[in-house]
Amino acid sequence: MTTDSKNKAKILIADDEIRVREILSRKLTDNGYHCLTVPDGNSALKILKAEPVDLVLLDIMMPGKSGSEVLQEIKLRYPDTAVIMITAIADVQTAIGLMKMGAYDYIIKPVELNVLSLSLDRALEKRELIIENRDYQLNLEQRVEEQTKKIRQSFLNSTTSLAYALEAKDKYTHGHSERVTEIAVTVARELDIPKAMLEKIRLAGLLHDVGKIGVSESILNKPGKLTSEEFELVKSHCEVGERILSPIVEDKEILEMVRHHHERYDGD
Numbered sequence: 001m002t003t004d005s006k007n008k009a010k011i012l013i014a015d016d017e018i019r020v021r022e023i024l025s026r027k028l029t030d031n032g033y034h035c036l037t038v039p040d041g042n043s044a045l046k047i048l049k050a051e052p053v054d055l056v057l058l059d060i061m062m063p064g065k066s067g068s069e070v071l072q073e074i075k076l077r078y079p080d081t082a083v084i085m086i087t088a089i090a091d092v093q094t095a096i097g098l099m100k101m102g103a104y105d106y107i108i109k110p111v112e113l114n115v116l117s118l119s120l121d122r123a124l125e126k127r128e129l130i131i132e133n134r135d136y137q138l139n140l141e142q143r144v145e146e147q148t149k150k151i152r153q154s155f156l157n158s159t160t161s162l163a164y165a166l167e168a169k170d171k172y173t174h175g176h177s178e179r180v181t182e183i184a185v186t187v188a189r190e191l192d193i194p195k196a197m198l199e200k201i202r203l204a205g206l207l208h209d210v211g212k213i214g215v216s217e218s219i220l221n222k223p224g225k226l227t228s229e230e231f232e233l234v235k236s237h238c239e240v241g242e243r244i245l246s247p248i249v250e251d252k253e254i255l256e257m258v259r260h261h262h263e264r265y266d267g268d
């Protein structure tokens with residue numbers, strides 16, 4: 001642990017023996033820690049409620065709440081606070097059990113200050129790593145979410161551009177795609193189609209005629225009857241639409257809706 005973070009670490013010493021509190025507090029303050037002392041578990045919890053503490057040195061046998069009860073509450077309410085149990089030699093088995101409940105370590109009385117110092121440094125280092133790792137994970141999730149939103153927005157922008165490009169070319173299509181979308185979505189809602197599929201239908205509706213970009217304007221806007229060759233070209237817009245969209249639309253069902261939007265029910 002760096003000298004800087006060590007200087008800032010706040011240690012709460014909870015022990016009913018005043019002598020233990022005084023010795024530990026003096027030694028740890030000399031070592032650069034900021035120390036608070038309390039004589040029992042309830043006072044320890046009061047402090048924790050009022051201000052964040054990096055680590056608690058917690059005596060197992062205290063009047064009122066036992067060290068194990070206090071540990072449980074700390075782990076539940078202040079999981080970022082590390083705990084080291086202080087125990088008499090007779091309670092070592094209990095202390096080991098408490099490590100399974102989340103205590104980082106235990107120190108046997110009479111406390112050897114060098115052993116305590118080492119254990120403290122390790123506990124605080126581990127705590128820092130856990131917090132850093134959790135913050136990193138949180139940031140990562142947030143960043144992935146932001147990127148996903150950006151990608152989705154960029155996709156919607158591309159599809160809107162295509163719809164605009166078609167509208168600019170074909171007067172008939174202006175407003176037609178929106179109307180088709182509205183009717184298709186209304187019918188789908190009546191049929192209780194799931195929401196995810198409604199979104200696909202909406203997109204397919206907006207883009208279904210995009211293949212007309214590949215048909216000449218003179219044919220699209222021809223006032224009279226089309227020749228059979230011209231009609232064949234117009235009919236190709238479903239297939240052309242699927243091809244235009246395939247690099248940006250991954251969803252097969254949307255591509256199929258575009259490709260088959262002039263099919264009869266019997267597939268003729």
Ligand SMILES: [Fe+2]
Nearest residue numbers: 208209261262
């Ligand atoms: Fe069409």
